[in-house]
Amino acid sequence: MIRKANAVWRGTGRDGTGDLTTASGVLSLTPYSYKTRFESAPGTNPEELIAAAHAGCFTMALAFGLQQAGFTPEELRTEAAVSLDPDGAGFKISRSALTLRAKVPGLDAAKFQELAKGAEQNCPVSKVLNAEITLDAQLEG
Template sequence: MIRKAKAAWRGTGKDGSGDLTTDSGVLSTTPYSFKTRFQGEKGTNPEELIAAAHAGCFTMALAFQLQTAGFTPTSLSTEAAISLDQDGAGFKITKSALTLVAEVPNLDQATFDKLAEAAEKGCPVSRLLNAEITLDKTLK
């Protein structure tokens, strides 16, 4: 399976701007720039997209772990917070902090912990990231 996205950029790094488009069309000339990445201007940025990918991948992996163990979640909600830090003259993604809130009927805490940790370690995006990954999990 191969998934594709395209980036287009015009101008300098700081004053230029670009857009991102995915083959699925979910992103279609979505703007990004220095200002959307570092100054909170409206638009997206690579770290936000990685956060969405990690949250989505982990949550789906957990749903499969739960299904295999015979559990059906009422809800799984995950936030991923990506840390972009100075690294010499450049920047590096240093951490992805996952925060999970799960509602799963008849699931005990020990089994929940085991399944969530397996999902975090096995999710393809977790395996891709060369960064610290933390998982804060709550079973309601």
């Protein structure tokens, strides 16, 4: 399986602008720039897209793990907070902090933590990130 996306950039790093398009069409000429990455201008940025990918990948991996263990979640809500930090003359993604809130009938806390940790370690996005990954997983009543 191969998934594709395209980036187009016009101008300098600080003053230029670009757009991102995915083969699925979910992103279509979606703007990104210095201002969307380092300030709060409308548009997206690579770190936000990595956060979305990590949250989605982890949550789906957990859903499969729960299913294999015989549980059906009512709801799994995950936030991924990706940190972009200075690294020499550039930057690096240093951390992805996952915060999970889950409603899973009949699941005890110990089994929940085991399944959540397994999903965090084994989802493909976690495996590709060269960054610290943390997980705050809470089972809600």
